[in-house]
Amino acid sequence: MNPVLVEAWRGDAVESAHAGAIAVLDADGAVVASLGDIDRPIFPRSAVKALQALPLVESDAAERLRLNDDELALACASHNGEPEHVRTAAGMLAKAGVDADVLECGVHWPYLDTVSRAMTARGETPTALNNNCSGKHAGFVCLACGLMGWNDSGLDLRQYVKGYVSPEHPVMREVTDALQSATGFDLSRARRGVDGCSIPTFAIPLRRLALAFARFGTGRGLRAGEARAAKRLREAVAKSPFMVAGTGRFDTRVMERLGARAFCKVGAEGVYCASLPERGLGVAIKIDDGNNARAAEVAMAAMIEAFVTLNDTEATFMRGLSDVPLKNWNGIEVGALRAAQALRSL
Amino acid sequence: MNPVLVEAWRGDAVESAHAGAIAVLDADGAVVASLGDIDRPIFPRSAVKALQALPLVESDAAERLRLNDDELALACASHNGEPEHVRTAAGMLAKAGVDADVLECGVHWPYLDTVSRAMTARGETPTALNNNCSGKHAGFVCLACGLMGWNDSGLDLRQYVKGYVSPEHPVMREVTDALQSATGFDLSRARRGVDGCSIPTFAIPLRRLALAFARFGTGRGLRAGEARAAKRLREAVAKSPFMVAGTGRFDTRVMERLGARAFCKVGAEGVYCASLPERGLGVAIKIDDGNNARAAEVAMAAMIEAFVTLNDTEATFMRGLSDVPLKNWNGIEVGALRAAQALRSL
Numbered sequence: 303m304n305p306v307l308v309e310a311w312r313g314d315a316v317e318s319a320h321a322g323a324i325a326v327l328d329a330d331g332a333v334v335a336s337l338g339d340i341d342r343p344i345f346p347r348s349a350v351k352a353l354q355a356l357p358l359v360e361s362d363a364a365e366r367l368r369l370n371d372d373e374l375a376l377a378c379a380s381h382n383g384e385p386e387h388v389r390t391a392a393g394m395l396a397k398a399g400v401d402a403d404v405l406e407c408g409v410h411w412p413y414l415d416t417v418s419r420a421m422t423a424r425g426e427t428p429t430a431l432n433n434n435c436s437g438k439h440a441g442f443v444c445l446a447c448g449l450m451g452w453n454d455s456g457l458d459l460r461q462y463v464k465g466y467v468s469p470e471h472p473v474m475r476e477v478t479d480a481l482q483s484a485t486g487f488d489l490s491r492a493r494r495g496v497d498g499c500s501i502p503t504f505a506i507p508l509r510r511l512a513l514a515f516a517r518f519g520t521g522r523g524l525r526a527g528e529a530r531a532a533k534r535l536r537e538a539v540a541k542s543p544f545m546v547a548g549t550g551r552f553d554t555r556v557m558e559r560l561g562a563r564a565f566c567k568v569g570a571e572g573v574y575c576a577s578l579p580e581r582g583l584g585v586a587i588k589i590d591d592g593n594n595a596r597a598a599e600v601a602m603a604a605m606i607e608a609f610v611t612l613n614d615t616e617a618t619f620m621r622g623l624s625d626v627p628l629k630n631w632n633g634i635e636v637g638a639l640r641a642a643q644a645l646r647s648l
Numbered sequence: 649m650n651p652v653l654v655e656a657w658r659g660d661a662v663e664s665a666h667a668g669a670i671a672v673l674d675a676d677g678a679v680v681a682s683l684g685d686i687d688r689p690i691f692p693r694s695a696v697k698a699l700q701a702l703p704l705v706e707s708d709a710a711e712r713l714r715l716n717d718d719e720l721a722l723a724c725a726s727h728n729g730e731p732e733h734v735r736t737a738a739g740m741l742a743k744a745g746v747d748a749d750v751l752e753c754g755v756h757w758p759y760l761d762t763v764s765r766a767m768t769a770r771g772e773t774p775t776a777l778n779n780n781c782s783g784k785h786a787g788f789v790c791l792a793c794g795l796m797g798w799n800d801s802g803l804d805l806r807q808y809v810k811g812y813v814s815p816e817h818p819v820m821r822e823v824t825d826a827l828q829s830a831t832g833f834d835l836s837r838a839r840r841g842v843d844g845c846s847i848p849t850f851a852i853p854l855r856r857l858a859l860a861f862a863r864f865g866t867g868r869g870l871r872a873g874e875a876r877a878a879k880r881l882r883e884a885v886a887k888s889p890f891m892v893a894g895t896g897r898f899d900t901r902v903m904e905r906l907g908a909r910a911f912c913k914v915g916a917e918g919v920y921c922a923s924l925p926e927r928g929l930g931v932a933i934k935i936d937d938g939n940n941a942r943a944a945e946v947a948m949a950a951m952i953e954a955f956v957t958l959n960d961t962e963a964t965f966m967r968g969l970s971d972v973p974l975k976n977w978n979g980i981e982v983g984a985l986r987a988a989q990a991l992r993s994l
Contacts, residue, residue, distance in 0.1 A: 303649045310917070310938060313841035315851055317691050318917050318938030321667075345663050408977025411761075418761075419768035433977060495658035496982040505661055571656070571664050591937040592656060592664030631754025631779060636842040 304338030304590055305644045308597040310628070312637040320597035322572065322589040324645070325512035326609065328582050329522035333509070335608075335648045340512075343505035344588045345495055349569030351438050352378040352535055353514060356480040358441045359531035363448035367397040374538035375545035376437030377444075380568060382548030383412025383432035390545060391431045394440035398447050400459055405430035406467045407439045407499040414549055435499040437545070442466055446473050467500040474501060481506075483528065484514040498570060508586040511575055515584030519565060519577025536565050536577065552599045552623065556606065559619055564606050568594055574602040578609050585609070596639050600624050604641035608648050650684030650936055651990045654943040656974070658983035666943035668918065668935040670991070671858035672955065674928050675868035679855070681954075681994045686858075689851035690934045691841055695915030697784050698724040698881055699860060702826040704787045705877035709794035713743040720884035721891035722783030723790075726914060728894030729758025729778035736891060737777045740786035744793050746805055751776035752813045753785045753845040760895055781845035783891070788812055792819050813846040820847060827852075829874065830860040844916060854932040857921055861930030865911060865923025882911050882923065898945045898969065902952065905965055910952050914940055920948040924955050931955070942985050946970050950987035954994050 310318040323338025355377040358364050373394050381387040411418045412432045449472050450462040466473040482489045493505040521529030539546050543557035566576035572589030585605050589597040603624035626639040656664040669684025701723040704710050719740050727733040757764045758778045789809055795818050796808045812819040828835045839851040867875030885892050889903035912922040918935030931951050935943040949970035972985040
């Protein structure tokens with residue numbers, strides 16, 4: 303059993319608790335800190351979107367299509383589906399010469415309630431552009447432009463990208479190769495599931511995910527082209543943290559504060575990955591029960607506190623994310639979410 | 649550590665898992681089945697609303713105010729804040745001669761997205777009547793009419809009920825006494841927290857909660873007046889299961905199917921309690937990580953399958969709640985929520 307990483311307190315009692323595992327590695331594969339089982343493969347889900355975006359930048363696609371910081375950040379995003387996210391995803395597709403019809407991510411209401419409610423008030427319904435993965439998928443479509451040999455090939459992009467979410471499609475093969483290269487984990491033998499947006503997700507140990515993000519943050523252990531692509535993506539997200547998540551979201555708030563000193567990215571089912579380039583570290587977290595908003599986030603905040611050098615203001619800000627007062631409907635403080643002792647002792 | 653009760657599968661792998669404890673007792677206090685630690689006190693939250701409604705019926709308040717089935721069911725509810733719930737709560741307050749201003753539960757948007765969105769489209773904002781606890785609180789106000797001695801006392805109800813959420817208020821003393829009587833647990837020495845709607849919540853072992861619901865379902869071990877009140881509340885909820893939760897909700901769906909054969913009630917933070925009168929059993933569940941929608945519900949469904957005699961149609965229906973396909977945004981079946989083996993073996 304994995305140890306408790308995050309506790310939900312009510313009054314002076316622990317009401318609920320979240321167990322899980324954490325791996326902190328350097329780019330040479332040395333374990334700097336760990337809790338729980340870091341060798342059991344877990345589905346990293348959207349926490350590896352930045353790794354899946356590497357081919358877009360390493361190939362000439364991002365440069366030839368002149369993708370800007372907003373667009374590259376959106377390619378790494380699980381966004382709120384806010385108007386800026388939707389416009390940016392549409393803009394990426396326009397640069398590739400197609401529209402939202404090619405997206406195979408499915409449709410859901412924007413994550414941000416106020417946006418969903420405002421859309422309803424205007425009589426609107428969501429499209430694939432509102433899907434939190436629309437930027438990643440738009441990035442796949444941009445990558446496809448290059449993979450098919452641009453317009454010289456005589457191929458039609460709309461035809462070429464059909465079924466791009468399938469593991470056998472050239473786009474997804476390229477994306478999977480990048481993930482395998484960064485993690486050094488043989489994905490041909492990994493358990494495979496279908497992700498929320500229909501692309502494959504591969505079960506990978508936290509140890510390998512933390513290693514990949516140590517590499518992503520430092521370039522060490524990556525091919526030269528991959529290392530350049532990783533740097534470009536990190537810079538883009540640091541300059542445009544709103545695009546990677548959105549209003550009120552942990553990733554956006556943390557990177558607005560810390561910029562390039564912490565690249566962090568949530569994944570569904572309690573997964574969090576981060577690159578902490580100053581110390582050359584990668585972090586990977588899985589909450590056993592799959593809780594993101596109150597468990598994986600709190601654990602990641604505590605890891606940033608532990609492994610990033612923070613000034614007083616930054617430390618106070620981060621403590622507000624790892625020790626979070628809980629208020630009830632009357633605004634009365636009734637408890638708190640707190641990083642557990644095991645995590646504070648790392 | 650408690651055992652895993654519910655698993656979230658993706659493809660052929662367990663992606664996330666929910667540990668917890670379950671107690672199944674008869675009204676004599678015999679443990680018929682259990683998993684995990686059933687003696688650690690946990691906050692039962694809204695799972696005990698029906699016990700908290702006992703004084704409303706045992707006193708003459710419900711009868712004198714002619715509360716109907718809908719209203720008594722709403723007094724036991726964590727409802728969706730749908731128009732029918734709002735109207736019914738307002739009706740209870742009107743019978744007591746007051747309006748929603750007296751409610752001290754706080755305000756939140758209705759649980760049901762479609763209702764929240766429809767309200768937004770109409771330019772409305774929520775009131776305390778939309779709060780999932782508004783029926784329970786309206787019941788407290790009705791109880792107060794009797795406690796203050798009706799109009800004969802010369803007291804003003806609006807003044808009398810002020811601060812009724814406080815543990816020291818006569819209303820809350822009465823409610824706490826009922827909870828103590830049903831569970832047989834000394835609440836004066838229990839840990840106390842503040843609930844979402846601002847009333848006290850007391851930490852009580854699952855063993856005592858299961859006992860209380862075995863008593864609630866059979867009347868055994870209760871005072872005659874309490875037993876009559878329990879029967880009246882169970883009948884009201886069985887006749888009006890929509891009021892106890894609402895559209896699409898587990899409690900409503902199950903009781904629409906099984907009627908008086910299963911009284912079940914969710915509480916925040918992964919708590920579920922049930923009375924299964926046919927076998928004279930009470931059930932109490934706590935998911936360690938606090939997950940309701942996909943863990944506590946699945947566990948409760950498996951308990952109903954195990955301890956209620958079901959015909960084929962009912963068994964298929966319940967299996968659909970304990971073994972739930974998970975689909976992604978494209979409607980592709982990507983996994984399932986499943987009661988774990990430990991739970992199936994009870």
